[in-house]
Amino acid sequence: MAKLTPLAKGLVTLIILGGTAAAAWHLGVKDMVQGKGTGSSTATNTPTAPAATPGAPAQPSASTMPAATPAASAPRGGALGSAGNPLKVSIVSFHGYAPALLANGKSLKTAPGSIFERNGVHVEFVIQDDIPTLTTIFESKTAQCAWRTSDFWAQEQPNLRNSGHDGRAIMIVDNTQGGDAIIARDPKIQRVEDLGGRSIALLQFTPSDGMTIDAIENSSMTARAKSSVRYVYINAEEGTAGVRAAFSAGNVDAAALWDPDLSLALKSTPGAHVVYSTKTATNLIYDVIVCDQRALAEPANEKAFQGFVAGWLEGVDAARKAPDEAVDALVRTEEFFTLLAKDQGRDFVKGLFQNLVWTGLEDNARILGLVGGTNHYERVYRRFDGIYRRAGALANPNSPVIAPQDSVDTRFVRNLLAKSQAAQQAAAKPEFTFSEGEREQAATREASVTKPVTVSFSTGSADLTKRAQKTLDDEMVPFVENNGSAYFEISGNTDSTGSRETNMRLSRARAQAVVDYLVSQWEFERARFRIVGNGPDKPICAEGNAQAEGLSLEDCRALNRTTRAAVLAR
Numbered sequence: 395m396a397k398l399t400p401l402a403k404g405l406v407t408l409i410i411l412g413g414t415a416a417a418a419w420h421l422g423v424k425d426m427v428q429g430k431g432t433g434s435s436t437a438t439n440t441p442t443a444p445a446a447t448p449g450a451p452a453q454p455s456a457s458t459m460p461a462a463t464p465a466a467s468a469p470r471g472g473a474l475g476s477a478g479n480p481l482k483v484s485i486v487s488f489h490g491y492a493p494a495l496l497a498n499g500k501s502l503k504t505a506p507g508s509i510f511e512r513n514g515v516h517v518e519f520v521i522q523d524d525i526p527t528l529t530t531i532f533e534s535k536t537a538q539c540a541w542r543t544s545d546f547w548a549q550e551q552p553n554l555r556n557s558g559h560d561g562r563a564i565m566i567v568d569n570t571q572g573g574d575a576i577i578a579r580d581p582k583i584q585r586v587e588d589l590g591g592r593s594i595a596l597l598q599f600t601p602s603d604g605m606t607i608d609a610i611e612n613s614s615m616t617a618r619a620k621s622s623v624r625y626v627y628i629n630a631e632e633g634t635a636g637v638r639a640a641f642s643a644g645n646v647d648a649a650a651l652w653d654p655d656l657s658l659a660l661k662s663t664p665g666a667h668v669v670y671s672t673k674t675a676t677n678l679i680y681d682v683i684v685c686d687q688r689a690l691a692e693p694a695n696e697k698a699f700q701g702f703v704a705g706w707l708e709g710v711d712a713a714r715k716a717p718d719e720a721v722d723a724l725v726r727t728e729e730f731f732t733l734l735a736k737d738q739g740r741d742f743v744k745g746l747f748q749n750l751v752w753t754g755l756e757d758n759a760r761i762l763g764l765v766g767g768t769n770h771y772e773r774v775y776r777r778f779d780g781i782y783r784r785a786g787a788l789a790n791p792n793s794p795v796i797a798p799q800d801s802v803d804t805r806f807v808r809n810l811l812a813k814s815q816a817a818q819q820a821a822a823k824p825e826f827t828f829s830e831g832e833r834e835q836a837a838t839r840e841a842s843v844t845k846p847v848t849v850s851f852s853t854g855s856a857d858l859t860k861r862a863q864k865t866l867d868d869e870m871v872p873f874v875e876n877n878g879s880a881y882f883e884i885s886g887n888t889d890s891t892g893s894r895e896t897n898m899r900l901s902r903a904r905a906q907a908v909v910d911y912l913v914s915q916w917e918f919e920r921a922r923f924r925i926v927g928n929g930p931d932k933p934i935c936a937e938g939n940a941q942a943e944g945l946s947l948e949d950c951r952a953l954n955r956t957t958r959a960a961v962l963a964r
Contacts, residue, residue, distance in 0.1 A: 480504065495519065496709050500719075500722060502521070509709055515705060545604050549779075561686055565706065565806065565807055566758050567706065571751050573656065574602060576605070576670045577669060579641070579647075584842075586670050590615050595645070606650045641663065642662060654738075677770045678774060680774065714752065721743050755814060760825065826878060843960075845870070884960075886900070890930045894929055905957060933954045
């Protein structure tokens with residue numbers, strides 16, 4: 395997923411509580427690395443697991459783990475980004491950052507002749523797999539910038555503001571497209587709705603948690619069925635390796651994981667299969683680089699930040715052209731990938747690249763809405779701010795809501811985009827193409843999740859009211875945008891009252907009206923949508939036994955009278 399690495403995401407649960415918790419976690423990580431803990435951490439994407447879990451590399455020893463840089467000493471001299479005062483960037487061991495390491499000359503410090511040097515900036519990457527808070531990083535001057543996932547950034551910025559600091563995301567560096575998933579081994583679990591009454595292992599307050607909450611909230615399960623999903627939160631000390639171990643041992647029915655533990659679980663667990671993933675929900679999880687607002691506000695630093703963004707994005711082009719070189723950059727600079735490549739082979743590491751997109755200039759422009767269309771970054775920031783506040787993830791639940799536009803600084807991407815007509819044209823094109831033939835093929839498989847939307851129509855009418863249009867804008871459009879690569883079956887549905895023939899005709903006409911609106915007003919491709927009129931044939935709630943769902947008969951019927959958007963994965 396856009397990445398909290400294995401150590402990172404595991405630590406996130408308490409890291410969000412503030413600097414004191416971060417210090418305590420750092421001590422816990424130290425104990426774990428020295429052999430006192432029981433599993434790997436999330437901040438390193440470390441696939442290491444308890445001894446009972448097969449196929450995982452050994453945990454690096456304290457002497458071989460990349461050391462976290464201490465509080466930065468006084469710069470040796472020069473402007474920010476010069477050889478004597480490099481721009482310092484805190485990262486974790488994660489394959490999404492391979493382009494930057496390649497751009498740095500396969501080194502943590504800018505090598506002569508490297509892409510970054512040619513862009514006029516010296517960069518020093520600081521590996522901090524214990525994931526200190528941004529407050530800690532910025533106060534100690536360990537680094538001017540640090541990685542974050544866009545959803546995690548939505549959690550942390552209010553805490554950063556409460557500490558008297560602030561930051562801005564200056565670019566999108568990767569977009570998980572298959573690197574995060576809900577998986578199961580029971581063949582009866584094929585869709586999100588099948589998780590009702592089942593158990594799912596995951597790490598709390600991580601992108602896996604947010605992805606799962608988002609999927610279940612958008613599903614067609616009744617409220618009672620949603621409440622029956624049993625979340626098994628694995629201890630942060632065990633990380634994603636602990637999630638994988640619980641899943642592989644059969645202790646849970648499903649798991650929410652990210653790479654490389656996701657790929658390892660699918661590889662080593664008989665019957666393991668993907669239920670729902672960011673291969674379909676392509677516009678859900680992004681990695682961003684967040685920089686200290688104080689440094690960004692200094693006019694003298696603009697050259698360094700501009701060169702950094704330009705160099706990273708040039709590194710994306712280089713990594714795409716030569717993925718083996720990107721693997722080499724990881725293996726040379728990060729002990730974790732040295733061990734992973736030794737244990738699983740370099741081809742396994744290279745295979746991880748298929749489950750994410752290193753986001754170049756055109757991708758940044760599209761995601762940030764710089765050439766028109768939806769600003770997916772802001773949409774995701776707003777969505778996860780709401781998810782995590784409701785889940786109790788913020789250290790101070792009364793922290794003010796920060797407008798998404800106040801969390802990002804797009805000037806450096808904009809400057810590059812203004813100089814590239816090719817990137818502007820590429821960004822304006824749809825990321826995915828759709829065809830009726832592929833849609834019908836997708837429809838032969840089970841929908842991964844189905845969202846019911848109560849669209850109000852006048853009795854006997856298929857005309858959309860203004861209220862109905864607003865409902866579609868607020869509820870269905872974000873769902874379609876979130877699942878950027880998917881096709882959809884849009885179905886009209888009725889309760890069991892009235893003439894079946896009339897209900898069948900009217901339900902299809904209403905589904906047609908919904909699709910016409912989505913195409914005409916939101917410019918979605920018509921080929922993405924399959925139109926179906928179910929009438930009363932596919933009820934969500936059994937009207938003859940409404941009380942079993944804790945509903946009145948009328949509420950049960952209302953649930954059945956919904957327009958539904960079923961996600962058809964390609």
